[in-house]
Amino acid sequence: MESSSAPASVPGIPPALRGVLPALVAIPILVLLEWGLAGAPFATYLLSIMGVNVILAVSLNIVNGMTGQFSIGHAGFMAVGAYIAGVVSLSLKEIAISGLPVVVSDQVFLLLCLLVGGLAAAVCGFLVGLPSLRLRGDYLAIVTLGFGEIIRVVVQNTDAFGRALGLSGIPQTAGLGMVGFWVFVVVLVARRLAGSSHGRSLWAIREDEVAAEAMGVDTTGYKVRAFVISSFFAGVAGGLFAHFVPIINPGSFTFVKSMEVVVMVVMGGLGSTTGAIVAAMFLTLLPEALRSGFTAMGAEGSLAQKVDQIRMPVYGLMLVALMLLRPQGLFGTKELWEVLPRWLPRRRKGLA
Amino acid sequence: MSQLLQHLINGLASGTIYALVALGYTMVYGVLKLINFAHGDVMMVGVYMGYATAFALGKQAQKSLLGVVLIFLVAMGGCALLGFLIERFAYRPLREKPRLTALITAIGISFALSYGFQLDIGFLPGAAPRAFPEIIVPTEWLIIGDRDVVVWNWQVMSLLIAVGLMVGLQYLVFKTRFGRAMRAVSYDHRVAALMGIPTDRVIAVTFMIGSALAAGAGLLYAIKDTSVSPLMGLYVGLKAFVAAVIGGIGHVPGAVVGALLLGLVEEFVVGYAASTWRDAVAFGILIIVLLAKPGGLFGRVAAEKV
Numbered sequence: 001m002e003s004s005s006a007p008a009s010v011p012g013i014p015p016a017l018r019g020v021l022p023a024l025v026a027i028p029i030l031v032l033l034e035w036g037l038a039g040a041p042f043a044t045y046l047l048s049i050m051g052v053n054v055i056l057a058v059s060l061n062i063v064n065g066m067t068g069q070f071s072i073g074h075a076g077f078m079a080v081g082a083y084i085a086g087v088v089s090l091s092l093k094e095i096a097i098s099g100l101p102v103v104v105s106d107q108v109f110l111l112l113c114l115l116v117g118g119l120a121a122a123v124c125g126f127l128v129g130l131p132s133l134r135l136r137g138d139y140l141a142i143v144t145l146g147f148g149e150i151i152r153v154v155v156q157n158t159d160a161f162g163r164a165l166g167l168s169g170i171p172q173t174a175g176l177g178m179v180g181f182w183v184f185v186v187v188l189v190a191r192r193l194a195g196s197s198h199g200r201s202l203w204a205i206r207e208d209e210v211a212a213e214a215m216g217v218d219t220t221g222y223k224v225r226a227f228v229i230s231s232f233f234a235g236v237a238g239g240l241f242a243h244f245v246p247i248i249n250p251g252s253f254t255f256v257k258s259m260e261v262v263v264m265v266v267m268g269g270l271g272s273t274t275g276a277i278v279a280a281m282f283l284t285l286l287p288e289a290l291r292s293g294f295t296a297m298g299a300e301g302s303l304a305q306k307v308d309q310i311r312m313p314v315y316g317l318m319l320v321a322l323m324l325l326r327p328q329g330l331f332g333t334k335e336l337w338e339v340l341p342r343w344l345p346r347r348r349k350g351l352a
Numbered sequence: 353m354s355q356l357l358q359h360l361i362n363g364l365a366s367g368t369i370y371a372l373v374a375l376g377y378t379m380v381y382g383v384l385k386l387i388n389f390a391h392g393d394v395m396m397v398g399v400y401m402g403y404a405t406a407f408a409l410g411k412q413a414q415k416s417l418l419g420v421v422l423i424f425l426v427a428m429g430g431c432a433l434l435g436f437l438i439e440r441f442a443y444r445p446l447r448e449k450p451r452l453t454a455l456i457t458a459i460g461i462s463f464a465l466s467y468g469f470q471l472d473i474g475f476l477p478g479a480a481p482r483a484f485p486e487i488i489v490p491t492e493w494l495i496i497g498d499r500d501v502v503v504w505n506w507q508v509m510s511l512l513i514a515v516g517l518m519v520g521l522q523y524l525v526f527k528t529r530f531g532r533a534m535r536a537v538s539y540d541h542r543v544a545a546l547m548g549i550p551t552d553r554v555i556a557v558t559f560m561i562g563s564a565l566a567a568g569a570g571l572l573y574a575i576k577d578t579s580v581s582p583l584m585g586l587y588v589g590l591k592a593f594v595a596a597v598i599g600g601i602g603h604v605p606g607a608v609v610g611a612l613l614l615g616l617v618e619e620f621v622v623g624y625a626a627s628t629w630r631d632a633v634a635f636g637i638l639i640i641v642l643l644a645k646p647g648g649l650f651g652r653v654a655a656e657k658v
Binding site for chain 1: 442451452453454455456457460461462463464468470471479586593594597626629632636638639642646
């Protein structure tokens, strides 16, 4: 779609992300974080929300950024994952695997629930991906929007999902470790996908669908697969969300949530995984920072409370300003290490 | 039987209001190939303008014919100005950019307007829904049997206005000089500019007409629904947009047919099934129609240029 910006840097897999090195770095960090923040519930909550948003943004980036199929119904997949994982988790609540400590067995069950939720969302992603065979651009955006809304209405009218009241009593077992694990997985998948031959096909579809088709790229297959992968992770993010908030209801998964994720992806730069991560972290922290900033400045409590109100109009204006001033987003299709200032050491050019 | 007839009438009446909003979407799309997501929110702003005018006029004056005309004029004029500003400062700079850019901008404006109006800072109205003043006293215009079927005056009014505007738009697009310019710009705005058509002005005027239509439709909706809130634009706009897409966006009679269809189906879902499923059915129809005919019922699918 944006024929001018992209081909300059076809992303490869940076050497740093290959092999076992990422896991060796990530696991100690997560363990340290979870251990260090055990006494700070708010910080833990904030980091978990941040992690969920990162998963959502990175996964949406696979469809919107890499494949160029504009989808604005991501909250729908999140809802599917959250509710399915929640229901499964509620039914497994009383059981524990004998012979394992309770904590470990909880995490095993959580992983299982997340996988089930993710798979359910992936099935929905498959169903949404199918129309993308016939519809392009604007029309596809509308259909994804419609799909997200339909999912919300269905959830709202199903007794098993608690109708408008939502589900409560889901065991709150999702800790930073589990969130971090999935952030790690989604980032790794997105980056390895971007550099693989599979990813090249996605980029080709994004640049020019007709040309890609003419070059022998199986556009339909790749588009549907991108939707499936993306919605799987959105489902997992929803499942994680369900396992650390006390209650989930259809109000958490509206069009507004979808748009929040779209803002993250657009702001980071369509196609840039690190861009999506940075934008997701920034936009999660921004309201909190503003709130505590206003409180610290001694402004009366009302202003600090208004941050939540101001957030949405600001998101809207931010989208407009971004499109006018920097339509490619913060990083464009580049990754963080490609836009670092000159004086920092860089990895050598060329495809890894 | 009488119940069916009543549902039919109610469905047609709400369909005509969707139709009026859908006409604006369709016009803008026809000329610019831009889905103006902010259209519904322009409508909402128009309703609030009408609300403010009605308050300024006071209880007595707002019900007089002059008062009603004044309310409509202020709202439609104000929205035309708003539409002009949005086009000038948000869409015009992006005209040569990929269409996705403009779509994202439109979503941004929609959010800024609908959530901006929910703030309760300064003159902004706040999030709570308000009762729209009774500028037209609802009266039963036609009663069949023992109140089996009731037709209200506002239903007849909005039907007449919608049909009138549709005919007027068809005339404007196909019989006037300006309409010819619109069609030329729609076909290819660069070539149209080479032929001496003031492209920017044509697009701006199209936007202003569309926005004024939205304000008028919004007022009719507010008269029917009597409750106005900053989020009404998001929902009514979405429905009208669905109607425009069902009919084939860019096609004026298609938008009206799509809107009437949507109004009828929604009314039947509410009447015979459950009201909570209304939105899902609307979007379900949209998806089915698009899958069967990717350009909408009356739309043509443009051949892909290589």
